[in-house]
Amino acid sequence: MLKRASRWAIHVTEFIAAGLLAAMFVTFLLQIFSRYVLQTPFGWTLEFCLILWVWIVFFGCAFLVREKDHVTFDIFYLAAPARVRQVLALVAAASITVGMLWAFLPTWDYIDFLKIRRTSTVREPFSGDKIPLRTIFSIYAVFMLVVAARYAWRFIDVLRNGPPER
Template sequence: MKRQLRQSGRWLYRRAENVLAAMLGLMFAAFILQIVFRYLLNLPIGWTNELSVILWIWLVLFGAAFVVREEEEIRFDLIYSAVGPGARRVMFLISATALIVLYGISFPAVWDYVTFMKVESTAYMKIRFDWLYSIYVIFVIAAIVRYLWLSWQAMFGKAPKEFDPTKAGSGV
């Protein structure tokens, strides 16, 4: 059961990476199309710029919610990497608790704002803003669930890993 769950998780992770790659490819194509129409054909079009902005918002928040792993997060680690496992555990739990509480407190306002924005839509593509901003609701829920899970692991499992700058990479 555990093995099958882990395999399903890996499969979903790869599909999330595929979605990110597709969004990035589409954003690049819209950018090139915008350049061609504006500078070669002298026919500026606005929907390509709008699409690029929408894809950028979704790319960042979707990626942060489902693809970026904890060890790939950007952090200030001068003190964190200099202390032992017990102190790292405490520092992580304080940070995770702060994030969970702040996201939890802000969630009702986020929900209200996103659902209220159904009255507006984008200028060119006429996408309702509630659909556009719904990715932020998904991001907040994913962040809360992630940090609850990581907090559980930090309390009852191994301490968070020490950062090793010699093994830092771009996530590949």
């Protein structure tokens, strides 16, 4: 049951990321069409592509990129004995968890401050108001919490099962 729910969650997050990429691609094509065919570029397409890029990067890194997919410089780590690798993995996981959690409140304060600033050209679909930057950058707060939770889980996993092999 847990594996089924996990697979379902993975598929949902992959679908969301694919949707964001598709929206960015369509917006980019619309930008090209408006600039070179209509000879009147739409101002909102560039800003919308940038917003989508921010969401793709942080959403993807939070929910889709696995630990083994990250670039690592692990020459010393792999050359160390198992006990040293376990200590290094524990220190790294704890550092990332503590660092993300320690920085979360000041980061959220700044993201919350951005509610007074709004997008230049992109507007909300129903109200027509410009979008607060807090809405756009809120994905970074989600990213921080998810990464902290993932590395807290990694810390527990290393304690239980020993150092991971690469």
